[in-house]
Amino acid sequence: MRITVFGATGNVGRRVVTEALARGHHVTAVVRNPAKPHGLPSTVPVEVGDASNPEDVARISAGQDLVITATRPAPGLEHELAAATRGLLAGLAGTGVRLLAVGGAGSLVVPGTDGTILVDSPGFPDEIRPIALACGEQLDLYRADEKVDWTYLSPAAMLEPGERTGRFRIGRDELLVDAEGNSAISMEDLAVVLLDEAEQPAHRRARFTAGY
Numbered sequence: 001m002r003i004t005v006f007g008a009t010g011n012v013g014r015r016v017v018t019e020a021l022a023r024g025h026h027v028t029a030v031v032r033n034p035a036k037p038h039g040l041p042s043t044v045p046v047e048v049g050d051a052s053n054p055e056d057v058a059r060i061s062a063g064q065d066l067v068i069t070a071t072r073p074a075p076g077l078e079h080e081l082a083a084a085t086r087g088l089l090a091g092l093a094g095t096g097v098r099l100l101a102v103g104g105a106g107s108l109v110v111p112g113t114d115g116t117i118l119v120d121s122p123g124f125p126d127e128i129r130p131i132a133l134a135c136g137e138q139l140d141l142y143r144a145d146e147k148v149d150w151t152y153l154s155p156a157a158m159l160e161p162g163e164r165t166g167r168f169r170i171g172r173d174e175l176l177v178d179a180e181g182n183s184a185i186s187m188e189d190l191a192v193v194l195l196d197e198a199e200q201p202a203h204r205r206a207r208f209t210a211g212y
Helices: 011-022 054-061 079-092 126-144 187-199
Strands: 002-006 026-031 046-048 066-069 098-102 150-154 158-160 169-171 184-186 206-211
Touching: 002 011, 011 026, 011 187, 054 079, 066 079, 066 187, 079 098, 079 126, 098 187, 126 150, 126 206, 150 187, 158 187, 184 187, 184 206, 187 206
Parallel strands: 002 026, 002 066, 026 046, 066 098, 098 150, 150 206, 158 184
Antiparallel strands: 169 206
16 A cells, blocks of 8 residues: 555654564655754655644655655644644545544543543543643544545553553543553554554544454
8 A cells, every 4th residue: 555654753652663664564654844953764755744734744745656644743832733634634534535634542442431531530630631632623624524535543551662562452432451451452452453554444433442
């Protein structure tokens, strides 16, 4: 497939690029600042663009099979996530190009509750509440869209660098936890989940999640 990756220089984005290349896909990486070192393989074409600009999105995604967005704003700039979502949806509207988005875990339902979502659960860390709420708004924007073939992936609660095991569970709207109550997945395995969904779509116009 021909895949464009927004947020390709981020922690998840770089691993998505690596996984896609390993599977033989043709990847185009998008960066906002061409002067900033990106650390991507020299074989990967790099385009300069902004996900919040529909014209950039339409230009860079033309002729592609899939767009993956793994953008994540810096602390204090959480509002940029909604702007990027609007830009991607507007730029891809009516093109037929699929959109696969990496979101957040905060909107997942905590198992064993009456429907309480993670961001509203007791003890949720204050320092990540802004990005969790921004991801909730992001998901709302996708669910309201009727013009793009989108899929939204919420990772487990703990998303950190780790190993590529290829072993994980898939869910829908409920947080996945292990026998000890932990909810986690490595960034490497999240990239596997994304490329599995890219190759064999199973959650079109829906949100799903993955965890150990």
